[in-house]
Amino acid sequence: MNPSEKRTAAPALRSDAETIVGDSGCAAYETMSPEVMWHTLHELRAHQIELEMQNEELRQAQVEMEASKERYFDLYHLAPVGYLTMSKVGVVLDANLTAGTLLGLARGGLVKQSIYRFIVKDDHVVYHLHRKRLVETGDPLACELRMVRQGGTTFWARMEASTVRDESGDSAFRVVISDITERKHAGARLQLAACVFSHAREGIMVTAADGTIVEVNRAFTRITGYSRDEALGRNSRFLASDRQNQAFYAAAWRALIKDGYWSGEVWNRRKDGEVYAEMQTVSAVPDVQGTIQQLVTLFSDITAIKRAEEALAASEELRRLFIEYAPAGLAMFDCNMRYLYTSNHWFADHGLDKCDLYGLSHYDVFPEIPEQWKEFHRRGLAGEVLRSEGDHFERLDGSVKWVRWEIRPWYNGQQSIGGIIIFTEDITANKKAEGALRESEERLSLLLRGTQDGFWDWNLLRNEVYYSPRWWNMIGYADGELDADPDLWRSLMHPDDLDRVNSVFTTELAGARDSFEVEFRLLHKDGHYLNIISCGNILRDEEGKAKRVSGSNRIALHAGVLETPCESDKKSNAGNDSQCSGASGGESELDHAG
The missing domain is CATH 1.10.287 (Helix Hairpins)
Known part of the structure; x- marks a missing residue:
């Protein structure tokens, strides 16, 4: 049975x-x-x-x-998702423990609560539309919305619902709630990564371990010239130029295996054949066993940077050559007065042996620099331009040097002061020459003051003339009372002597002799003529052409005061009868030596 x-x-x-x-x-x-x-x-x-x-x-x-x-x-209450039974108006009729945990209430506390209480207000419309479609179609539906826990924290939920009949035969909803916050965040991160991948300025290339290209971004196309379709499925070696050998790539692969990444400069070839420079970073993507599955290459076009570096290097070399071979003492310093560049003249002008001064302090090289000059350096580093036509500088060995100098700040790429440039010229010899010249001029001045001759100097190249004080005094004028014009002596010369003296002067200048002597009459300020003997010396250039004439005038000892202009005119016009008064004296013949 x-x-x-x-x-x-x-x-x-x-x-x-x-x-x-x-x-x-x-x-x-x-x-x-x-x-x-x-x-x-x-x-x-x-x-x-x-x-x-x-x-x-x-x-x-x-x-x-x-x-x-x-x-x-176990299946219902301890399920990893929340189960709810709700009325068609959204009142909770039953719930499992997971639903209570998700919403922050005990399971019993959820019963008779409206589901709207646990939905973020801005997403009420999402649930409303979801419930409406569920009632209209009767088919299981799902939606994603934000829900809020009892404590106020929010989370993303996926709500899957279907229609059933309750014990009384009324329509009800069976709802499954899943926390998808982490999935949403992961999706957002993936979306961000995809956006970065697509819109990055750097080119990105994903390859299999054997180099087969599986994905590229837009910048890849912009940099290489190859479209995505042209690149996918090809080995990345098709981009290589002949600038790197196999040893280079072998070393990069060893670094990938050892460190998981490699970074460096690579020269590749664009679609149009142009070879260009890249800065590459290659990262290995291993599996759980550590075997490399994919390679992600991030690269940027640094061709312009390389060209700029080459131009900068060329510019640096030109600057070095310009400073090194400058025809003056020149040194470039940084803000700490350390040497950057120096000219050859700098070593010679300052008595230094030729050596590499780069990085050395100026004050270690010249410990005897006075505090006043250090202050000039500080002012230059503050932006001031300073110069001096001559400063003396006493060296440690007791010798004195005279220096003409100028200090200027130099500016870097950020337009801030990077240091100073000092131009110097050793004018010790000039100063000694100036002293000797000054002493010579003093001796000459004493000599001229002690002689009765009138000194004159005519620079033919500049057509400038100098008459000494005695020259003026001989004809009755104060020094500079008349304009020192090269034609002044002609305007004061006796008319009868002018043609003859001009002829002598022209002949002597065109000839080969270096000296001459000529006698003529000059008009004194008080109206009478003086008989003058003029001795001249001619300075010639390498071709023998006269460029300067210097000499002296003295009053002829054999003659005194000669005739006045009126008497001279009378002789020319009416013989020997004198009709002018107020002047006396005899005649003398003019002799001249060629």
Whole structure:
């Protein structure tokens, strides 16, 4: 008899037992035959065993029910997602423990709460539209929205819902809630990474471990000239130029294996054939076993930078050559007065042996520099331009040098002062020459003051003339009373002598002799003529052409005061009769030596 049949027979057995016991009572046992009594005991025993078996089945069913409840608890309440049963207006009818944890309330606290309470206000419309479509279609639907916990913190949730009937037959919703905050953040990070990948100014190339290109960004196309379709599936070696050899790439691969990345400069070739410079960073992407699966190459075009570096290097070299071979003492210093560049003249002018001064302090090279000059340096470093036409500088050995100098600040690329440049010229020899010249001029001045001759000097190249004080005094004028004009002596000369003296002067200048002497008459300030002997010396250039004439005038000893201009005119116009008065004196002939 199976359990189902036993459960069916159980009421009949009970009825039979009550009939036997109830109708006959205890007396019935007395009238029972042994066979009947034996049969009755047998039935009672069988019924007892059947009851025991049913009890065992019930106990086993209870155990299975408890196990089922535990499994249900695990599956429902401890599920990694939240389960809700809601009415069609959004009131929570039931919830699992995970739903309570997600929303920050005990499971029982969720019951009879409106789901809108747990949805961020700005996303109410999302849920409303979701519920409306669910009611209209009856099909399972899902949406993503932001929910808020009891404590006020928000999280992203995925809500999946389907329609069911509750115990009363009314429509209800079975809802599954999943926390997708981390997925959303990961998606945002992926979206950001994709945006960076696509819009980065640097070129990005992703290759397999064997170099096959699997992805490139827009900057890759802009830099190399190859479109994405042209690059995908090709080995990255097609971009290489012949600037790097195999040893270069082998070293880069060893660095990738050892460090996981490599960075350096590479010369590659564009689609149009131009070779250009890249700054590359290659990163290895390994699997869990550490085997390289992919390579990510980030690169930028540094061709312009390389050209600028080459131009800068050329400029630096030109600057070095310009300063080194400048025809003057020149030194360039930084803000700490350390040498950057020096000219050859700097060494010569300052008595230094030729050596590398770069980085040395100016004050260590010249410890005897006076504080006044250090102050000039500080003022130059503050932006001031200073100069001097001559300063003396006493060296440690006691020698004195005279220096003409200028200090100027120089500016760096940020337009701030980078240091100073000092120009110097050793004018010690000039100063000594000036002293000697000054002494010579003093001697000449004393000499001229002590002589009765009038000195004159005519610079033919500049057509400038100098007349000494005695020259002026001889003809009655104060020094500078008349303009020192080269033609002054002609305007004061006796008319009868002018042509002859001009002829002598022209002949001597055009000739080869270096000296001459000529006699003529000059008009004195008071109106009479003086008989003058002029001795001249001619200075010639390398070609023998006269460029300067210097000489002296003296009054002829054989003659005194000569005729006045009136007397001279009278002789020219009316013979020897004099009709002028107020002047006297005799005649003298003019002699001249060529």
